[in-house]
Amino acid sequence: AQSVTQPDARVTVSEGASLQLRCKYSYFGTPYLFWYVQYPRQGLQLLLKYYPGDPVVQGVNGFEAEFSKSNSSFHLRKASVHWSDWAVYFCAVNSGTYQRFGTGTKLQVVP
Amino acid sequence: DTTVKQNPRYKLARVGKPVNLICSQTMNHDTMYWxxxxxxxxxxxxxFYYDKILNREADTFEKFQSSRPNNSFCSLYIGSAGLEYSAMYLCASRDRVSNSDYTFGSGTRLLVI
Known part of the structure; x- marks a missing residue:
């Protein structure tokens, strides 16, 4: 069945450091993949999406993600983390008529 | 306006009582999700509703009801709340025909006591 797995429940990085949040997918064929961010007391906001094509996709606020078919992965990256990036990040895959989500990774940014 | 609105933001309910959560969107999206x-x-x-057609997941089929009286509005109804219903409920919409992105509401946090 189509699914995504986020192996890290919590990631802590220093402000200004680089970031990678991991997402592994299970999908028969070529998936459509997404990263969302949820700030406190807000809904999910789309960061970026992958449709078959260039494996590296750019998103908002300096985020990018790279699709890898060989590794079944779609990791999220940012070169320099800001304190305002403190949030929960969800990976998702299109599964027929709706999106399936991972369990989320809580990002903590420390000084 | 490109937002999905959910009411109320917080909901406190007693075990055994009904709960009705509301979601609305003005983007004329054909599909709404809970x-x-x-x-x-x-x-x-x-x-989820695609136009007027309701699709419910098999494992939650009997636990949740929904209605969509018009394109903009969708409700989620729990007939008899149990403690296990305590959760955040997120509403989303999209236009399947044009393959638009999903737009999510801020959620309703339900606490059943």
Missing amino acids: YQKKPNQAPKLLL
Whole structure:
């Protein structure tokens, strides 16, 4: 069945450091993949999406993600983390008529 | 306006009582979704409306009802709340025909006591 797995429940990085949040997918064929961010007391906001094509996709606020078919992965990256990036990040895959989500990774940014 | 609005923001309900959550969107999206989100778990799809057609997940079929009296409005109804219904409920919409992105509401946090 189509699914995504986020192996890290919590990631802590220093402000200004680089970031990678991991997402592994299970999908028969070529998936459509997404990263969302949820700030406190807000809904999910789309960061970026992958449709078959260039494996590296750019998103908002300096985020990018790279699709890898060989590794079944779609990791999220940012070169320099800001304190305002403190949030929960969800990976998702299109599964027929709706999106399936991972369990989320809580990002903590420390000084 | 490109937002999905959910009311109320917080809801306190007693065990055994009904609960009705409301979602609205003005983007003329053809599809509206309800997800349940519990701590440390992935958002789980409960049901969705494509136009006037309701699709409910098999494992939550009997627990949740919904109505969509017009394109903009969708409700989620729990006939008799149990403690296990305590969760965040997220509404989302999209236009399947044009393959638009999903737009999510801010959620309703339901606490059943």
